[in-house]
Amino acid sequence: MEKLEMLYEGKAKKVYKTAQEDVYIVDYKDDATAFNGLKKGTIVGKGVINNRMSNHMFKLLENEGVPTHYIEELSDRETAVKKVEIVPLEVIIRNVSAGSFSKKLGMEEGIKLLAPTLEFSYKNDDLGDPMINDYYAIALGLATREEIDKISKMAFKVNEVLCKYFEECGIELIDFKIEFGRSKGEVILADEISPDTCRLWDIRTHEKLDKDRFRRDMGGVEDAYAEVLKRIGLA
């Protein structure tokens, strides 16, 4: 399969058309950004890791009954995916306090929540991806009630599958962001699942194995990404 015209270049991936109308190719970059693009850098080898890890996770989720955009890994950085119309919502699930949740609520990081939370951000860089909710999404015409309900159900299912899987790899899934897209009348899981989009802590030492090392200038960024790949059995 060949890449044709580039459709868009995001902060972490490029998306290309292919000869098949309903298939895109995503090409994972090493570029890293944080704080809505204010901080920029490179994480050497990240594109390869995120591509391989995302595909591994998507296959796992498909096996558990979650429909995803994954079709076929084409190379180290390239994957064929189903073309979707992205629902402009960042869907965030949290199991343990961290990041903006902790900041907003004045709660230290690392507190196990009474129950997992789900929240929506409006995927809009100009507005800084503000937190909204289901009613906002509907009032803005971003999604229908039916789509929101399907997305919420799938997101919690993704959390269940990933929590269990990561735990077996010695990793605690603190929180993560996923995106969904419309494909042939269905809503399916799209985008990526990687240390860019998940907070992953060593289950024993609570060492951070994710993009927070980049966001917070902690060093050891590349090593952390490589460690995750190793723990999930891909290196």
Place this chain on the structure above:
Amino acid sequence: MEKLEMLYEGKAKKVYKTAQEDVYIVDYKDDATAFNGLKKGTIVGKGVINNRMSNHMFKLLENEGVPTHYIEELSDRETAVKKVEIVPLEVIIRNVSAGSFSKKLGMEEGIKLLAPTLEFSYKNDDLGDPMINDYYAIALGLATREEIDKISKMAFKVNEVLCKYFEECGIELIDFKIEFGRSKGEVILADEISPDTCRLWDIRTHEKLDKDRFRRDMGGVEDAYAEVLKRIGLA
């Protein structure tokens, strides 16, 4: 009925114990604050207007099947209410874009939303009443799923009743904030319904008849509150 010990003094009201264990007296002040207490001032006569208006609205809502804390108006500024344990959520319903909604979404004020929205803020002055959602509220132990569902249903019912009533008075209900409390195993509407807690616009001219005149230094604050009282037939 007599006021005993003062229990707490909020930004707009004082709450007193009475000889009856399950009855409080609220005493409405003329103090006005905005931006989480950063802006302070006085709106002369506000306490009287908000007391009388809130009671009028609570009676209307009771007639429409919404349980409220209202018992009896005792004086211009004082009302006997059912003692509740306030659920620490500010419940906000919006019909038309304004305020923080407009700011967050870069949408001009005055746009009718496709459907009314409901949202929760965590009632916590130290944190600046941050926007949360149902899952956050449950994860933080602020309310149960059952309470949240009851509160949401009641809030939309309040919106229906108020929209219709205000419209008949030549007022458009843009948005409002309400609070609920636990009383004898039930969740009931508490706090107040006033130009402090509602955005009210003249239905024809869109002139603001609410606390935004104070927040935005627009002048004519007292006149606007008095105009609302007149339109709802209490002056």
